[in-house]
Amino acid sequence: MSSERSAIILAAGLGTRMKSSQPKVLHELLGRSLLGHVLRAVKSTGPGRQIVVVGAAADQVRAHLDEVAPETEAVFQDKQLGTGHAVQVAMEAVPDLAGTVIVAAGDTPLLRPETLAELAEVHEKSGNAATVLTAVVADPTGLGRIVRDAEGSVLRIVEHRDADAGERAIREVNSAIYAFDAGLLREQLGKLNSANDQGELYLTDVLELAREAGHAIGAVVVEDPTEVLGCNDRAQLAGLRRILQTRINSELMRSGVTMEDPETTWIDATVKVAPDVLIHPGVQLKGATAVDSGAEIGPDTTLTDTIVGARAEVVRSHADQATIGEGAHVGPFAHLRPASKLAEKAKVGAFVETKNAEIGPGAKANHLAYLGDATVGADANIGCGVITANYDGVHKHRTEIGEGAFIGCDSVLVAPVSIGDGAYVAAGSTIVKDVEPGDLGVARARQASLEDWVAKKRPGTVSDRAAKRAKGETEVSGA
Structure with missing residues (x-):
């Protein structure tokens, strides 16, 4: 397999639950946008090309990329028809991608660079057609489940809404972060269909199609499940901020x-x-x-x-x-x-x-x-x-x-x-x-004092009585 690497970052959604005119991936998290954190992690894998799929509020995202990552290439997804469709758009726009293609979601800011680098290395050393980053979580509700066979090999990924009762009991979940062989990815993308609850093209189906075609599918389980957390609203964004705060502070304290x-x-x-x-x-x-x-x-x-x-x-x-x-x-x-x-x-x-x-x-x-x-x-x-x-x-x-x-x-x-x-x-x-x-x-008026001004202009006042006492004068009774 070629050692050449590229990356596709999915950032086309608006994130309507954020209740914002700003796309979700541009919301800030301790010094970087959500997308900026992902781009930094992706960069650690040494991709020759970084393609960002934009859609909703594309002009805002492009302007942000020009500022923080001008080396990236923005590809426009006119209609958001699923993650599989987004990757199709990217592959069609850049048809010469070869070697390993890293695919990551633009709203997973806690992903560590070393984790993504490990995913790419394991994928290439194993000769897999695809390798997915997974996590074992306490509550997998709403997340895609990793279905394995008796030997532990990855069979497929099932979205929560499409999973049966047995599959919903699985606690190993999909991070939506992958490493693919570019040629096999291009081949299997062409076989996707929208026969699912959402009527969309799922990128997860590429893994099952590749396995059915006889190709090896691998998985890397992340040690810290918080790395693959995304966010859909501002409450979840606050949760990510607190996790990142703890991580940053802990690293600094350990450094002295x-x-x-x-x-x-x-x-x-x-x-x-x-x-x-x-x-x-x-x-x-x-x-x-x-x-x-x-x-x-x-x-x-x-x-x-x-x-x-x-x-x-x-x-x-x-x-x-x-x-x-x-x-x-x-x-x-x-x-x-x-x-x-x-x-x-x-x-x-x-x-x-x-x-x-x-x-x-x-x-x-x-x-x-x-x-x-x-x-x-x-x-x-x-x-x-x-x-x-x-x-x-x-x-x-x-x-x-x-x-x-x-x-x-x-x-x-x-x-x-x-x-x-x-x-x-x-x-x-x-x-x-x-x-x-x-x-x-010196630039001020010369001081002058007007003798007995208080007695003349403010008779009977607190100031007048105080001045008379200071001068030893007898106060007038009832004044």
Whole structure:
């Protein structure tokens, strides 16, 4: 048998029970679509070509494939007439497929790459016409049963609705994942008929036809039955999410990551976490997030597409497309928006928001500040209530804050503006012109006090009585 491999992924159904305008295979599961998880597993078998059968909402599925797997080939199934018909459409569209053809459903996201690789290897070494991946489950209701002969060889697969009482008692079920010899698959597909309860062409019938023609049919029983679970509605999708969460968290903890509460920790399959990271409860790590060794994340923190350096701390904060340097500290209640970059040992504290901002080594904005479209030099200090006014209603402008600069509390830096190295900005200033290195920028009205204003304008008030007591004046009775 040829060692050449190809794969056909069935993704033509809408999944009406999902109650969604989005096709079922595009629903997200911890960092990838259902289809994306299947494509990743399939890729591990080294297929020369990957054909995805699309149908309902085909444009959406094609657009997704262009984004996540541009090497795949989408084939359109105009009418969904069963799994056998879907594979027929794929084989007709790509008539030169040879060797081993892996067929998988696009809604089985828990399938491990190593399991699919084992299926392909067993199939090829055994010289089977077809090899099916099966699972033994506690409740096989609704699933196709694997019918074997007295010697244990696979005879056929019977759909639940077509099974008799004896067949329904079988607990070994079909995963809808197969390895076929391409030539034999093409030959037997042409013999399918729709004489069944659904009036469809069943791919499962190919196995019985091949066996009747004298070809060997094999099976690989998966150790973990959850690998072959699919989903038909959002409740089942939530169940798959919980299973995958447990799998991901268990693998990370065994690799050296500490999780104080795995049940409240949600980490996408696409995330990378190094050993000796400490994760507190209520953490979500999403997308292309990567956390380096010794970092401490959480509690109650969400990081999306964010890079966290070694020994950094992120506490009760949100970050999206940000970079947090080694030993930096973020939070609590900070918000790092896209293109925020914190250098080594920088600090962004409580209720600080950054966007398209570079915070230099050792620089700090400890509380209640907005730094948008800004560059902050090394060891600069940003006081409480500081704002970089970066937007003029039409365009964004940049603020440059130099090394060792000190920005006093409640100051507004109106961009474009530059604060030089070592310069100071007095508290409460609104800065509209550059401040040169080492200078003090002051932009506020001179303070004035109006003598006895309270006694004249607010006589008899709490303030008036307090002021008189402070001055040692006698209060007027009944005032």
